Amino acid sequence: MLKLYYAPGTIAVAVALALEEAGLAYEPIKVDFASGAQSKPDYLALNPKGRVPVLVTEAGTVLTETGALLDYIAARAPEAGLVPSDPERAAHMRSVMYYLASTMHVAHAHKMRGHRWADQQSSQEDMKAKVPQTMAECAAYIEANGFLGDYVAGEALSLADPYLFVVSTWLPGDGVTRADFPRLDAFAERMEKRDSVKAVRAKGILA
Ligand SMILES: N[C@@H](CCC(=O)N[C@@H](CS)C(=O)NCC(=O)O)C(=O)O
Structure with a gap:
């Protein structure tokens, strides 16, 4: 197994x-x-x-x-x-996945894992203080550009959706109100209803 x-x-x-x-x-x-x-x-x-x-x-x-x-x-x-058959939808799905991996997850890590990038306590505190802003900017990007339908790649769930759902669960702890982003908020509620979640x-x- x-x-x-x-x-x-x-x-x-x-x-x-x-x-x-x-x-x-x-x-x-x-x-x-x-x-x-x-x-x-x-x-x-x-x-x-x-x-x-x-x-x-x-x-x-x-x-x-x-x-x-x-x-x-x-x-x-x-x-x-879990991967759309349409190549353009598949590329969109992966663009969201890469964005989550390279930008939004990294922004989130600046809160608890600042020691990866800076030694000075004051530098780490500075990075932490910026997290509500950077995560809200990321959420705004996803809100405006992330969804081709109810889900990231359209009306069917694809690989990007579990990824985005988990990152969305981090928002409240990062000082971001999910309800400020209605499409993302509705998406997270939709995911909550799935048997997988x-x-x-x-x-x-x-x-
Ligand atoms: N790029 C990696 C990042 C994995 C990652 O950073 N995982 C975090 C949890 S969200 C972790 O294991 N952190 C442990 C640590 O930093 O000590 C991936 O997407 O798999």
């Missing part, structure tokens, strides 16, 4: 959601961030980046990076239709 290393509420939840949407069986393995398990030798031997998610295949292959795992899941379950919530993966 596939093994998913995750911590509750992190971007690894997007992978759990995609596995549920794809109907693929997986064993969730919790990485205890509270004790810093992600930075300990055992875990670093699995993923030298010290991050979640990690997906280990039935063959024992270790896969990392959210976007890559999502694409892997779609390829394993083509019948789930209910399942990961019930399993304690969503937090």
Whole structure:
């Protein structure tokens, strides 16, 4: 069975959601961030980046990076239709995924993980203070440009949707009011009704 290393509420939840949407069986393995398990030798031997998610295949292959795992899941379950058949919609889906990975997730990390980029406490505090602004700017970008329909790539769920949903759950903690962004807000409410979200919530993966 596939093994998913995750911590509750992190971007690894997007992978759990995609596995549920794809109907693929997986064993969730919790990485205890509270004790810093992600930075300990055992875990670093699995993923030298010290991050979640990690997906280990039935063959024992270790896969990392959210976007890559999502694409892997779609390829394993083509019948789930998680990548639009239309190339332009697929490109839009991936542009949102890359934006989330390279811009919005990074902006979010400036709140709790400023030590990655700066040593001075005052620099880290400065970065943290900017998070409500940068995350609101990202949410505004998604609101105006992210949706081709009820979901990112149109009227059907695609790989970008679990990704965006998880990032949207971070907004209140980052000082952003989701209701200020009506399309994003309605999208998150729509996602909440899906069986995949209910399942990961019930399993304690969503937090
Ligand atoms: N680019 C990576 C980023 C993964 C990442 O930063 N995960 C965070 C949780 S949202 C993490 O594991 N943080 C642990 C740490 O910084 O110690 C991906 O998308 O998979």
